[in-house]
Amino acid sequence: MGDWQTYRLEGFIPFTPEIYQRLLERINETFWPLHLVAVFIGLLALLLGFRGYGRTALALLAPAWLTSGIIFHLTYYAELNWAAPWFGWGFVAQAAVLLAVAFLAGSISVQRHPPGLSAWGGATVAVVSLLGYPLIAAAIGPGWGHAEAYGLHPDPTAIATLGVLLVLLRGLALWLSLLIPTLWCVIGSLTLIAMDSAGALIPLSAAILIAGLSAYPE
Template sequence: MSEWSTYSLQDFIPFSQEVYLRLLERLNESVWPLHLAMLALGLAALVFALKRRPRIACLFMAPAWIFAGLVFHLQRFAELNWAAHYFGWTFLAQAVILTLIGTTGIGTDRRESSDKLSSLVGVSIALLSLLGYPLIALLAGYSWRQAEVFGIHPDPTALATLGLGLIVLKGITLWIASIIPLLTTVLSALTLFVLELPWATPLLSLLALIPVALVWKSIASGKQVEGRSGKGDSNGGLPGDW
């Protein structure tokens, strides 16, 4: 136990800021202009979520997790960090979860009367991850080649998924779909903090908000279910329609 007390967080990050930024540069240069296709995919998922087409929205998110898992973690980040192999397989598992939700409709929320505050928070987080997150590097004086983009890099991909979950998921499904994005984002935020990169601060701020929003959505959904149980479900019992 005394040996562990001698370690700091920096000891678990086996690379420097310069090395990490170079990884981002190489990846962005090698896959451009895939960024535009991924952005379009993410925005389309958000549109379907707002139109209460949750199954399509979830299916549209799955390819982003596959790419970030295979290309970012297993191919690129694995060269710097042995833990990237575990992250890569975890990202692929998240893609499977989203695909299962999209194909079965389990735990999807199609009600127009769904909690509006949670939806508003979800839309804000999704838009920030899709459009705002890549701008952080530019505003901080870094090159566009060092920016992190939805579908290419893990953090904006995880944040967008958490945002969409607040819009279109409910109950235990919401939490199942949020566990991996939350855990991976926490670990990534700590890494960015150690590397003293500017996007660590907004990431940590969102991580303080998202669990509160998840709890709020769960409570609000529970109250709505209780309210309908006394009146009868007028939705015809068709969960998970496309």
Template sequence: MTEWWAYGLSDFLMFSARTWQRTLELHNRDWFPSQALATLLATVMLFALRARAAWAPRAALLAMAMAWGFVAWAFHWQRYAPINWAAQYFAAGFALQALLLAWRALAAPPARVADGGLRSLVGDLLLAAAILYPLLALAAGRPPVETEWVGLMPDPTVLATLGLLLSLHGGRNRLLLPLPLLWCAITGATLWTLKSPQWWLAPLAGVLALAAFPIPPRAAPP
């Protein structure tokens, strides 16, 4: 009997890199041309947050909640689960995050745009990276139909979420961090196993977000 430590990550994946790329292709074909609309909405969200529009925080959180819910159902449950048994649990996690984002959007006190500094800079960087994410596939020589789009697929949606949370004030935002950070680790390990050249991007985004997120002040001693 083979000992458990003899197994590597590749032994737990039931699909190849080509199967993964084919999954992306089929998902893109199913939802074309919504990619352009999702990218436009994410770009508007970024500029509205930088303009400090009063409606922007709530609208952005609700839009991100819908994106997580869509990815949970349309990508993880419908498209990814047939090739990866773990995708059903990914779908549940993304659905939970969608509910948390909707709760944060509607909870009092309302979220406010951060005042600048390192957290806003990293937030803008991650939001921009999420919007420009399809260029990574093109740079790697893959066809446009195999690209990943914010709001439709997990990785750029998670990057946009981390960027959004850094762009907003509020201690409650910390409750929305664990699931995106967990996904950064999961997708990094998966893409590394598949020998994808962009395996490092989501883990790096998670590290940057964690480093830039403000540490809550300690309560004063009684």
């Protein structure tokens, strides 16, 4: 048996940071301005959640998981990573979970009067991810051409979804809905750490923050 201490995290990433950045660039060039439409839908889902339209808000989150799963993972990332199809189907499964919670669950409590700390915290995380995440590439990353946006790229999609879910749900429905986005945030951070990327801990930090807020009593 080999010494496990000789293994390094980057050894599990079958591509270089430069190749990954080129993948982001290709996606942005091909699908612009779909980014703007996706971000608008994400903001609309958050607004509807605060106004009490929980089922509609959840249903609006599902397309982002389909597009990021199919476009990013199953189409582009699959060229670089053998695990990408598994990730892609996981994103498709999350879209199904969101729709199932929206249409099959019982009454969904959305707007509390007034919203508590967890709801406002979730909303803040969602807004920062929806509007601020693309700025990361310009501020501390390789530039606008490699910016990641909700609905196309998995990290901002997962983070924004975590925030909106914390506004919308409580109890078992919340924990079931958080599972896949949280798992992806862990995978996303590990991938970025392996590539020594700026902001590598952002997805993991967001997941930890949402988990803490979800346990906060209203």
